[in-house]
Amino acid sequence: MTNRTASVADAIRTRRTIRHYRPDPIPDATLTALLDLAVEAPTSWNLQDRSIVVVTDPAGRAELARATGGQPQPQEAPVVLVFVAEPQAWREDRADVYERARRSGAWNEEFIAAFDAESTAFQTDLDRRGLVREYAVKDAVIAASFLILAATELGLATSPMNGWNEAEVKQAIGIGDRDDLAIALLVSLGHPAESRPHPGRRAPERNVFRERYGA
Ligand SMILES: Cc1cc2nc3c(=O)[nH]c(=O)nc-3n(C[C@H](O)[C@H](O)[C@H](O)COP(=O)(O)O)c2cc1C
Numbered sequence: 001m002t003n004r005t006a007s008v009a010d011a012i013r014t015r016r017t018i019r020h021y022r023p024d025p026i027p028d029a030t031l032t033a034l035l036d037l038a039v040e041a042p043t044s045w046n047l048q049d050r051s052i053v054v055v056t057d058p059a060g061r062a063e064l065a066r067a068t069g070g071q072p073q074p075q076e077a078p079v080v081l082v083f084v085a086e087p088q089a090w091r092e093d094r095a096d097v098y099e100r101a102r103r104s105g106a107w108n109e110e111f112i113a114a115f116d117a118e119s120t121a122f123q124t125d126l127d128r129r130g131l132v133r134e135y136a137v138k139d140a141v142i143a144a145s146f147l148i149l150a151a152t153e154l155g156l157a158t159s160p161m162n163g164w165n166e167a168e169v170k171q172a173i174g175i176g177d178r179d180d181l182a183i184a185l186l187v188s189l190g191h192p193a194e195s196r197p198h199p200g201r202r203a204p205e206r207n208v209f210r211e212r213y214g215a
Helices: 008-014 028-038 058-067 072-076 095-104 109-128 132-153 166-172
Strands: 050-055 079-085 157-161 182-192
Touching: 008 132, 028 050, 028 132, 050 058, 050 132, 058 072, 058 079, 058 166, 072 157, 072 182, 079 132, 095 109, 109 132, 132 157, 132 182, 166 182
Parallel strands: none
Antiparallel strands: 050 079, 079 182, 157 182
């Protein structure tokens, strides 16, 4: 396991999008620890309606590189993580989620019954408004953000990627026929072969407001 090098605040401030990587692999224990932290991310109604597909095989990464229009990250980084949103997960049996919460003492029977009914009503309404995909993508992207920061803490490099053909990414990870699933984000992970300067951020006055937007 790589040593910790940074606090959360340091990780946020020092992280950069890295597009070129050394070929050195990521040890399994490191990868497992990072994935574990990614799934600690919160999800709407604790639906946990996202999955992560870890692609390390060169052939799989080559397919992902093609799906991204030839971006260097999937070709060079030893690991590419595909964050898959599961917009229909709320319709599935959630007994395992409730059992964990019951065992940890976080939720009692009364809470579980109310939570189940309310979350189903909430999701049914989202579905009616065509928003279940958007909400599952939010959950997947929060998990990706957690992983990116955790990787930065270990001195590893990442790049979020939006530039891809969804059908081709789905094909590459074996879900070409799954209309019920959506690709939220790709994240490359590895050892940096470049360092990039901070491109800067707008002054907070431009997009941080108090009480009312634009104030
Ligand atoms: C959702 C998302 C998608 C992105 N997609 C790509 C991408 O496909 N290819 C790429 O090279 N960079 C991609 N980026 C990286 C941005 O260009 C980068 O974050 C931005 O220029 C700021 O640089 P920084 O991350 O080093 O602060 C993406 C970033 C985000 C947040």
